Amino acid sequence: MIFESLAEKLQDTFKKLRGHGRLSEDDVNTAMRDIRMALLEADVNFKVVKNFVAKIKERAIGANILESLTPAQAVIQIVNEELTQLMGGSVSRLTIAPNPPTIIMMAGLQGAGKTTSVGKLGTMLKKQGKRPLFVAADIYRPAAIKQLQVIGEQLDIPVFTMPEGTNPVTIADEAIKHALSHANDIVIIDTAGRLHINEELMQELKSIKSTVHPHEILLVVDAMTGQDAVNVAESFNKDLGLDGVVLTKMDGDARGGAALSVKAVTGCPIKFVGTGEKLEALEMFYPDRMASRILDMGDVLSLIEKAQETFDADEAKKMEKAFRKNQFTLDDFLDQMQQVKKLGSLDKILGMLPGMGGLKKKMGDIDMDLKNNKEIAHIEAIIRSMTPAERNNTKIINGSRRKRIASGSGTKVQDVNKLLKQFDEMKKMMKKMTNMKGKNGKSMMKG
Numbered sequence: 001m002i003f004e005s006l007a008e009k010l011q012d013t014f015k016k017l018r019g020h021g022r023l024s025e026d027d028v029n030t031a032m033r034d035i036r037m038a039l040l041e042a043d044v045n046f047k048v049v050k051n052f053v054a055k056i057k058e059r060a061i062g063a064n065i066l067e068s069l070t071p072a073q074a075v076i077q078i079v080n081e082e083l084t085q086l087m088g089g090s091v092s093r094l095t096i097a098p099n100p101p102t103i104i105m106m107a108g109l110q111g112a113g114k115t116t117s118v119g120k121l122g123t124m125l126k127k128q129g130k131r132p133l134f135v136a137a138d139i140y141r142p143a144a145i146k147q148l149q150v151i152g153e154q155l156d157i158p159v160f161t162m163p164e165g166t167n168p169v170t171i172a173d174e175a176i177k178h179a180l181s182h183a184n185d186i187v188i189i190d191t192a193g194r195l196h197i198n199e200e201l202m203q204e205l206k207s208i209k210s211t212v213h214p215h216e217i218l219l220v221v222d223a224m225t226g227q228d229a230v231n232v233a234e235s236f237n238k239d240l241g242l243d244g245v246v247l248t249k250m251d252g253d254a255r256g257g258a259a260l261s262v263k264a265v266t267g268c269p270i271k272f273v274g275t276g277e278k279l280e281a282l283e284m285f286y287p288d289r290m291a292s293r294i295l296d297m298g299d300v301l302s303l304i305e306k307a308q309e310t311f312d313a314d315e316a317k318k319m320e321k322a323f324r325k326n327q328f329t330l331d332d333f334l335d336q337m338q339q340v341k342k343l344g345s346l347d348k349i350l351g352m353l354p355g356m357g358g359l360k361k362k363m364g365d366i367d368m369d370l371k372n373n374k375e376i377a378h379i380e381a382i383i384r385s386m387t388p389a390e391r392n393n394t395k396i397i398n399g400s401r402r403k404r405i406a407s408g409s410g411t412k413v414q415d416v417n418k419l420l421k422q423f424d425e426m427k428k429m430m431k432k433m434t435n436m437k438g439k440n441g442k443s444m445m446k447g
């Protein structure tokens with residue numbers, strides 16, 4: 001998980017502080033040293049670390065935390081605010097041109113995930129109702145053109161190509177004309193990469209830039225390369241000028257050094273992060289939410305957004321109605337489980353809930369995969385072995401019915417009992433929630 005080890009170390013530091021009640025100056029100094037070590041081990045640029053810790057210390061002294069009744073909380077708050085600032089303060093959105101098409105130029109070294117990110121960005125923009133056009137300008141690797149075509153086909157997004165031997169600048173220029181005449185409002189240019197930065201690559205990118213005048217130049221870098229990614233971003237920004245960075249492979253980067261250093265070192269904001277190989281695995285980069293995740297304060301906003309994106313709106317409405325009328329049946333429960341399964345992995349969800357970092361570790365070998373989860377499969381099997389009447393009214397499920405259901409679902413009577421008990425408690429909870437009145441007199445369920 002992203003920032004896993006940093007999160008763990010910072011939380012240990014705060015735990016120590018909490019244990020102290022009132023803090024001495026020594027406690028604060030020790031905490032600062034721990035934070036410094038934790039950041040260095042996360043591969044954050046050492047200059048960035050130095051400034052960061054100095055700022056925290058200055059603010060901690062200024063805020064008189066030694067006098068505060070909850071000094072540990074005060075330190076956490078300061079660290080949270082400064083981490084957010086370090087990563088850019090607020091979210092940096094894509095520039096959308098007033099007159100279409102918006103031209104986005106994607107650059108990056110080979111293997112960073114550039115072509116994949118073109119596909120991911122296209123997916124995201126298409127979901128927002130845009131009509132993107134992909135441009136295959138990586139002419140040195142025929143495989144790259146094919147790769148983009150395959151992605152385009154998958155997403156039903158057109159890919160602009162030209163015959164072999166055409167200059168990338170001409171390709172980009174012609175692509176814009178094509179977009180204008182085909183009502184594509186976003187053009188995403190997949191430029192060529194190289195193994196290392198060299199003059200030839202920079203010249204080519206500069207020529208494309210001066211010909212098509214992109215609204216956004218995004219550099220794609222691999223988070224797993226840590227400070228190398230930051231150095232690459234610095235060079236590209238100096239030579240080419242960047243509007244933002246796409247940080248890929250965050251799913252494989254437990255340290256997080258690049259995410260924490262890019263903005264501070266280059267001045268360029270991270271706009272997106274790649275969190276997996278799938279074409280949906282792109283997220284906007286919210287510094288405040290990231291900081292909360294690092295401090296295990298949770299990222300409930302992202303979780304809600306994910307749920308809203310994933311859940312079927314009609315299903316959700318139906319479910320809410322059943323809740324409110326207190327007619328929630330085992331059939332509804334089964335439907336609800338199908339929705340939850342779509343969220344994918346429990347691992348990701350827990351990471352977004354406040355204070356769950358520790359719990360996740362304790363859970364150890366629990367099955368994180370929601371789609372193929374054994375416990376969920378058991379529950380489904382039990383419910384499916386019931387008759388419609390039983391699902392509608394669990395009160396009729398007596399001893400002999402329980403036995404029949406258990407043998408029908410390949411489970412034990414205890415499993416059936418457990419499920420029925422859980423379902424009863426759930427209904428009780430729901431009743432409480434629906435009866436609770438919000439401030440404005442409306443039921444809480446109505447939002």
Ligand code: GDP
Nearest residue numbers: 110111112113114115116248249274275276277
């Ligand atoms: P390019 O040479 O920069 O165009 O790189 P590609 O787009 O071909 O990506 C290189 C490899 O990285 C491919 O195997 C991708 O599936 C993988 N990749 C790209 N982005 C991500 C990401 O966010 N997470 C993971 N785990 N893999 C990624």
